[in-house]
Amino acid sequence: xxxxxxxxxxxxxxxxxxxxxxxxxxxxxxxxxxxxxxxxxxxxxxxxxxxxxxxxxxxxxxxxxxxxxxxxxxxxxxxxxxxxxxxxxxxxxxxxxxxxxxxxxxxxxxxxxxxxxxxxxxxxxxxxxxxxxxxxxxxxxxxxxxxxxxxxxxxxxxxxxxxxxxxxxxxxxxxxxxx
Amino acid sequence: xxxxxxxxxxxxxxxxxxxxxxxxxxxxxxxxxxxxxxxxxxxxxxxxxxxxxxxxxxxxxxxxxxxxxxxxxxxxxxxxxxxxxxxxxxxxxxxxxxxxxxxxxxxxxxxxxxxxxxxxxxxxxxxxxxxxxxxxxxxxxxxxxxxxxxxxxxxxxxxxxxxxxxxxxxxxxxxxxxxxxxxxxxxxxxxxxxxxxxxxxxxxxxxxxxxxxxxxxxxxxxxxxxxxxxxxxxxxxxxxxxxxxxxxxxxxxxxxxxxxxxxxxxxxxxxxxxxxxxxxxxxxxxxxxxxxxxxxxxxxxxxxxxxxxxxxxxxxxxxxxxxxxxxxxxxxxxxxxxxxxxxxxxxxxxxxxxxxxxxxxxxxxxxxxxxxxxxxxxxxxxxxxxxxxxxxxxxxxxxxxxxxxxxxxxxxxxxxxxxxxxxxxxxxxxxxxxxxxxxxxxxxxxxxxxxxxxxxxx
Numbered sequence: 001x002x003x004x005x006x007x008x009x010x011x012x013x014x015x016x017x018x019x020x021x022x023x024x025x026x027x028x029x030x031x032x033x034x035x036x037x038x039x040x041x042x043x044x045x046x047x048x049x050x051x052x053x054x055x056x057x058x059x060x061x062x063x064x065x066x067x068x069x070x071x072x073x074x075x076x077x078x079x080x081x082x083x084x085x086x087x088x089x090x091x092x093x094x095x096x097x098x099x100x101x102x103x104x105x106x107x108x109x110x111x112x113x114x115x116x117x118x119x120x121x122x123x124x125x126x127x128x129x130x131x132x133x134x135x136x137x138x139x140x141x142x143x144x145x146x147x148x149x150x151x152x153x154x155x156x157x158x159x160x161x162x163x164x165x166x167x168x169x170x171x172x173x174x175x176x177x178x179x
Numbered sequence: 180x181x182x183x184x185x186x187x188x189x190x191x192x193x194x195x196x197x198x199x200x201x202x203x204x205x206x207x208x209x210x211x212x213x214x215x216x217x218x219x220x221x222x223x224x225x226x227x228x229x230x231x232x233x234x235x236x237x238x239x240x241x242x243x244x245x246x247x248x249x250x251x252x253x254x255x256x257x258x259x260x261x262x263x264x265x266x267x268x269x270x271x272x273x274x275x276x277x278x279x280x281x282x283x284x285x286x287x288x289x290x291x292x293x294x295x296x297x298x299x300x301x302x303x304x305x306x307x308x309x310x311x312x313x314x315x316x317x318x319x320x321x322x323x324x325x326x327x328x329x330x331x332x333x334x335x336x337x338x339x340x341x342x343x344x345x346x347x348x349x350x351x352x353x354x355x356x357x358x359x360x361x362x363x364x365x366x367x368x369x370x371x372x373x374x375x376x377x378x379x380x381x382x383x384x385x386x387x388x389x390x391x392x393x394x395x396x397x398x399x400x401x402x403x404x405x406x407x408x409x410x411x412x413x414x415x416x417x418x419x420x421x422x423x424x425x426x427x428x429x430x431x432x433x434x435x436x437x438x439x440x441x442x443x444x445x446x447x448x449x450x451x452x453x454x455x456x457x458x459x460x461x462x463x464x465x466x467x468x469x470x471x472x473x474x475x476x477x478x479x480x481x482x483x484x485x486x487x488x489x490x491x492x493x494x495x496x497x498x499x500x501x502x503x504x505x506x507x508x509x510x511x512x513x514x515x516x517x518x519x520x521x522x523x524x525x526x527x528x529x530x531x532x533x534x535x536x537x538x539x540x541x542x543x544x545x546x547x548x549x550x551x552x553x554x555x556x557x558x559x560x561x562x563x564x565x566x567x568x569x570x571x572x573x574x575x576x577x578x579x580x581x582x583x584x585x586x587x588x589x590x591x592x593x594x595x596x597x598x599x600x601x602x603x604x605x606x607x608x609x610x611x612x613x614x615x616x617x618x619x620x621x622x623x624x625x626x627x628x629x630x631x632x633x634x635x636x637x
Contacts, residue, residue: 026347026348026394026397026398027343027346027347027348028398029339029343029344029346029347030329030335030337030338030339030343030395030398030399031337031338031339032335032336032337033328033336033337033338034336035330035336037338038328038330038338038468041328041467041468042330042470043417044409044411044419044470044476044478045476046472046474046476046477047474047475047476047477048474074287083286083287083288084288092492093488093492094490094491094492097488097490097601097603097604098366098487098488098489098490098600098601098602098603098614098615099366099488099603099607099612099613099614099615100488100492102483102484102486102488107482107483107486107494108482108483109477109482109496110477110482112477113477113478113479113482116476116478116479117478117479120416120417120419120479121315121415121416121417121479124287124315125287125315125415127415127416127417128415170492170493170494171486171493171494171495171496172489172493172494172495172496173495173496173497174495174496174497174498174499174500175497175498175499175500178423178425178426178497178499178500179406179407179423179425179497
C-alpha cells in the first residue's frame with residue numbers, strides 16, 4: 001500500500017534527530033507504564049489483523065445476536081436499514097451518484113474496521129458490552145449477509161484480516177505528500 | 180479622505196453624495212454593479228445610507244425621517260442597572276444569537292450544532308457559539324481522573340495526567356476548525372434556500388492554547404519506522420482517527436484552552452487534538468490515547484464518512500485538508516436590503532493550506548471582480564475577515580467572493596468544482612444532510628430589486 005511509504009523520509013528522520021536534544025529540556029512528566037497497565041484501552045484493530053483477540057463467531061450466531069442485542073432497532077430488520085445505516089445491501093455507487101449510500105458491501109475497503117467499530121461503539125446505547133466471540137459473530141453475519149464470505153465460515157483472528165472487500169481498490173489517496 | 184453628506188429630499192427617503200476631499204466626484208467603481216475601492220473603508224469613510232435588516236430588526240438612524248420628535252431619556256437611563264453576574268451572557272435583545280441543533284431532542288444519532296456566522300463579525304467565534312458535532316452526547320469528564328496514554332512504536336510507553344500536561348510549556352495559535360462535511364448542501368444540483376449558518380455553520384475559529392504534540396512524541400521517543408498516529412477520545416464511542424505522524428511534528432497541538440478559558444465540554448474538555456487546517460473529525464476531542472503505528476488504523480470515520488465519493492464511483496481517501504474557501508456573511512440569505520445606497524459586503528475567508536492573501540468580490544455574478552480589503556494581520560489556517568464597500572443602485576445583482584492563499588491555492592469556480600466533484604442527481608432536501616464532503620467552491624447571493632436575497636449558483 002502506497003500510503004505506507006512516506007515521502008521525505010530523510011526529512012522526517014532529520015526532524016527526529018534535531019528534536020532529540022530538545023527532549024532533555026522538556027518536562028518529562030509522563031509515567032512509564034507497560035501494555036498491561038491499560039489493556040482495556042488497547043482496542044485498536046489494524047487492517048493487517050494486529051490487535052484481534054482470541055475468539056470466534058459464525059453468521060448464524062450473529063443473526064441471532066443482531067436481534068437479541070437490539071441492533072435491528074436502528075439498522076432495520078435483517079440489517080436492511082432503518083433509523084440508522086443499512087448494513088446488508090449493495091446499492092450501486094455510480095447509479096446513486098455522489099451522495100450514494102455507502103455500505104459495508106459497496107464501500108468499505110477492509111474488514112478489520114467491522115470488528116474495531118462494533119466493539120468500540122456498538123450497540124447504542126450500551127457500547128463495550130459485547131464479548132469478543134459476539135463481536136466476531138456479528139462480523140460474520142454482516143460479511144456473509146453481503147455475500148462477501150460463505151455462510152459457514154467462522155470469523156476469528158486468522159480469517160477476518162484475510163477477507164477481501166469488494167471495493168478495496170477504488171480509493172484515491174487525496175494528499176499522498178502529507179502522509 | 181472620503182467624506183459623505185446626506186440630503187433628505189423628502190421624509191423617509193435618503194440620498195447620499197460622496198465627496199473626495201473638497202471635490203464632489205464620487206468614488207469610482209472598481210467592478211460592476213457598484214463595487215467600490217477598498218480605500219473607501221479607511222478613516223472617516225462612508226456613512227451607510229441603506230439599512231440592512233435581519234427580519235424585523237433594527238433600522239438605521241440614517242434612514243429615519245427627519246420629522247422625528249426630539250430625543251428624551253429612555254427608561255433605563257433614569258434607573259440603576261441590574262447587579263453584575265459572575266458570568267456574562269449576551270443582551271436579552273440578542274436572543275437569536277444561538278446555534279442551530281440538527282437533533283434538538285437528542286435522539287440516538289449525531290448532534291450537529293451550527294455557528295451563526297452571519298450574525299458574528301471579526302474572526303473569533305465566542306466559545307458558547309463554537310460549532311460542535313457529538314456522535315453520542317457530551318461526556319462528563321472529571322479532569323482529575325482523565326489520562327493520556329502514548330504507546331505503540333515508541334521507546335517509552337507513557338501515561339500523563341491532565342495536571343502533568345498543564346505544567347508543559349504552551350503555545351497560543353488562532354486557527355479555524357471545520358467539519359469535513361461543512362457546506363455539504365452545496366453539492367445539491369439545485370441551490371437550497373438556507374442561511375450561512377445552515378450552509379456553512381460547521382466551521383468556527385478560536386485562539387487555542389496547548390502543548391505542541393511534537394514535545395510529547397519526542398519524550399516518548401518515536402520509532403523512525405512509524406508513519407501514523409491513531410488518536411482516540413474518551414467519549415462512549417471512543418471516536419478515533421488516523422493522523423499522519425508528519426502532522427504531529429508540523430503544527431499539531433494538544434489543546435487545553437479555547438479563547439483563553441478551558442475547553443468547552445462539547446469542544447473536547449479537558450483536552451483535544453488540534454490539527455490546524457485538517458477536517459474537524461480528526462481533531463480528536465476528549466483525547467485519551469495516541470497509538471504510534473506504521474499503517475493507518477482505518478477507523479470507521481476514515482473508512483466511510485470522510486472518504487468523499489466521486490461521480491465515477493471511486494472515492495478519495497485521506498482527504499485531510501480543508502482547502503481555501505470564502506463566503507459572504509453580510510448581506511446573505513435571511514437578510515434584506517431596505518433601500519438602495521451604500522453597504523459593506525463582508526465575509527470570511529480561510530484555508531487549510533496557508534494564509535489568505537487575496538479575496539475578490541463580484542456583484543455581477545462573476546463577470547467582473549474587485550479586490551476586497553483583507554483585515555490583517557492574516558494568519559495561517561485562520562478565519563480572515565474581508566470587507567468591500569458597495570453602492571447598490573437598486574437593480575438585481577448577484578454577489579459572490581473568491582479567495583487565494585499564500586501557497587498559491589485558489590478557491591475553485593463552481594463550474595470547475597462540479598466538473599471534478601460532481602453534484603447530486605436530485606435536489607438535496609435538507610441543509611443538514613451530508614451529500615458529500617469537502618466543498619470549497621463559491622457561494623453566491625442574488626439580490627432582487629426589492630432587496631430580497633436568494634441563494635443561487637453563479
